Amino acid sequence: MDEQLKIEMGKQGVFITSLQELYNWGRKSSVWPMQFGLACCAIEMIATTMARYDMARFGAEVFRPSPRQADMMIISGTVTKKMAPQVVRLYNQMAEPRYVIAMGACAISGGPFKQGYNVLKGIDRYIPVDVHIPGCPPRPEALLHALMTLQKKIAGQPLTGEDRPRHLDAEAQGEFPVPHQGEHDLVPTSNQGVWPVPITIK
């Protein structure tokens, strides 16, 4: 649709939209996060939902205690290798279309515990992450910014073609393999389809 024409019509008091815009507007304004906290970042996540920062302004205040009713997962904190299979299993149980926000240094890379033997070096090794927020912990404003970024991403998705959201793509992967505890590490150590192992040049 011609943007100029839309603005011109808007000035005359005629509101024009397309089905795609309406659909995406509905999707982005009703993201339901899962009530699920992993570590200290969860405290900031809780603060974000409270009156001072008020996540409800963005339609994302309905924290659901069941993955079946939620479509956004906020990985709020350190993902230990013991917790990673549970996180991936919960992600698999969430309703499509589902989104992931990796909150804080630990969730995106392992953070200060990156050298630790028991911490996963970023949840994006197993599940696709939509928005990464750096910080230790990120302030509530940063989480709100991540949500707005996600909303922008949802609003910009065309409903047809290559870049259509995953739930409209019948071919897209629905199940992400859950790792299990191996002898020394999680097996597999990453999901190749989501996170291709970077090549180290020595």
Next chain:
Amino acid sequence: MAASPYFSLAVLFLAALGFGLAPLGLAWLWGRVFSPPKPNHIKNAIYECGLESKGDAWVQFRSAYYLYAIIFLIFDVEAVFLLPFAVAFTGLSAVACVAMLVFVLMLVEGLAWAWAKGVLTWA
């Protein structure tokens, strides 16, 4: 039919039924027509949880918990009944008073029995 005194009730009943069933039907229709079908065996698991369900749901509880049931009945349920009893006490007829006393005395008997059995002793 419209002359029947119960006609308006029937209409209200149907409206109430529709009020309850219409959202369920719409949700079902929405789920069938629009919701993206991406099932997998983890999503279709009976219980949604990060941990895999193990064992059987048909667990037997120990029969010894009957003691807790009795003590709960005495101290909790009795208190619930005693409050309205006390509030309405001055306006009660003798029959109602006796009926209530029978109920209270039965629970007091349970308390005496539990006391004699040594259930109340902290050990």
